Structures are given as structure tokens and as C-alpha cells.
Amino acid sequence: MDPLRFAVIGTGFWANYQVAAWKELEGVELVAVYNRTIERAEALAKKFDVSHIYNSVEELLAQEKLDFVDIISGVDTHALFTIMAAEKGVNVVCQKPMASSLDGARGMVEACTKNKIQLFIHENFRWQAPIRAVKETLDSNIIGKPFKANVSFCSAFPVYDNQPFLAETEHFILTDIGSHVFDICRFLFGEAESLYCVTQRVNKKIKGEDVANVMMQMGTGLHCIVQLSYASVLEQESFPQTLILIEGEKGSIHLTNDFELKITSQKKTTSVVVKPKIYSWVDPDYAVVHSSIVDCNSDILKGLQGGPSETTGEDNFKTVQLVWAAYESAATKKIIFF
16 A cells, blocks of 8 residues: 655644654655745754645645645634645544634534545544553443543643743633543543533633633533643642543542552552653653654554544544533533533
């Protein structure tokens, strides 16, 4: 099978890790890069030895023979670039969050369905090694039927340093980290039946909310509490880890700091450390995020080659619905039912 030819649309901070992750896989070939600022496109192209450079998406799609594009541009452009690619018959991989609005995300799914184009959302958090270990443990039934879970991403990490645009984002933590954490909840526990959310803006220098607390009742009856914060000065800084506590009829599963996975029964507690794989290009401090990009890309590649894939556009749209339902709940102070 010939390698799938693809182009990267957007060459900002995350493109460096996304392209490096694609380079770990056989079966793909990066042939072109786009950025509206041509110098930034040239810099990424030089780093990864790519010869074709564009500052026009229209020109890129007209000139290149592509199997798919990987959209790593600003969220406000995701819907536009996805629809442009779909209308040219090019499959789409798009970074999360899918779009800047629920209608925008719906339009992406509809455009790809109409044009018989595959759409995948690059949702890598569910592919983190510790999260996969939690899922495997949960599915083993060692703690019996789970009835409550707490999924937390609380930090004081200065996320605005690497991504300053986040400080200007009107909808912040629920779209940024909430997209990841809601997807983890769906991956572990299935779909939600209801949701209630409250938000705060602690850092007065930013536009959006930096704290959100969400209570969901899942279809299984499980109560899922989601805690999100970029304003939490804690004894131990856990960024970029997602911490999880699941309580079941026969015990509990606790993914805590430094990737320690604890399994407790009425008789004992056992623990194992589930470390991420370290590639040469990852930042060791953030390897749990960076390394998961490879596994996420690998799963998407299977889908592009005709096999099953977890993070399709249709599936991720359910995560997007949770994000915007949380905003609706916070604004109306009401429970949202699905």
C-alpha cells in the first residue's frame, strides 16, 4: 500500500509535536505545509524536510494530490478549512476542539457526510498510557459496578505562556481542557443523561472562565464529577496529568500524581506506575501528552486505511455537545438533559 499523502494546515506550537508523531508511523507522507504567515510555514517545512509551502489553503488544495489534511490551525478556522477540504474530496484530521461553536461542529460533520469524506478529531487524551490502563482495569470488573467518579484537571500551570491566544478566548477552560476531560469521561463511562455546570473567572487578566465544575449522571447511573481549573495552587502541581478516582461496589481505582494507579479492594491496595513512552522529540515533563499523539495518530491512520477508529467526527461531536451543554447550564443555572 502506498503511503497516504497529507498536508498540515497550521504550523503553530502543536504542529511541531503532531508532525513528529506522524513521523513515527509508517504509511504516511507529509508533502506540504500551510500557514498564513509564510515564514512560519517555511520554518516547519525546513525542520521536517518538506518541500511544498503555502500561505493559501485554496492553492494548496488545488495544487496537491492529497489523501488527507491535518488541520492544526486556530479553532476559528477549523470549520472553514474542513469544509474546503471536504468539497475537494480530501479526508480531514482536525485538532480539538472541533469548532468554535456547536453549529460549526455540526456543519463540519454534515459537510463531510455529504461529500462522503472521512472526518477524524485528534483527541489524544484518551490515548494516554495511564488513561488506557484505567479503562483496562475498569473493564476487568475488579471493582464491580462503578457508581461514582471524580475526574480532575486542576493546575496553576501558566498555559498562556506557550499559547497566549488562550487569554483572549471568550470560552476558555471548557473548550480547551474540558474537551479532553469530557472525552475521557465518555471513553470510560459512556454517554451522559444529564449535566449541571458552574464556572468562575479567577484570573481577571483573561477573558474566559478558568474554573469549571460539572456534575453528570451517566446512562449507567454513575455520578461523574468533573473538576477543571487553571487557578489552583496546590501542594503538588500535577500538570499535565488528569487525575481520576472511580468508586465501585467492590473497590476503587485511583489514578493519582506521577502516573500511580492504585487498585483498592476490601482486603488490600495494590499500585503500579504507568509511565508514558519517551520519544526523542517529546518534552519529558509533558510526555504523557506528547507520546499519546503517536497512539492517537496510529488509530486515525487505521481509520483512513479503512479500519475502525475511535475518534471519528461523529463520535467527537458527542463530546462537543457536552462542552456547549455545560456553557448553557452555567448561563441558565439549569440541569441539561440529553
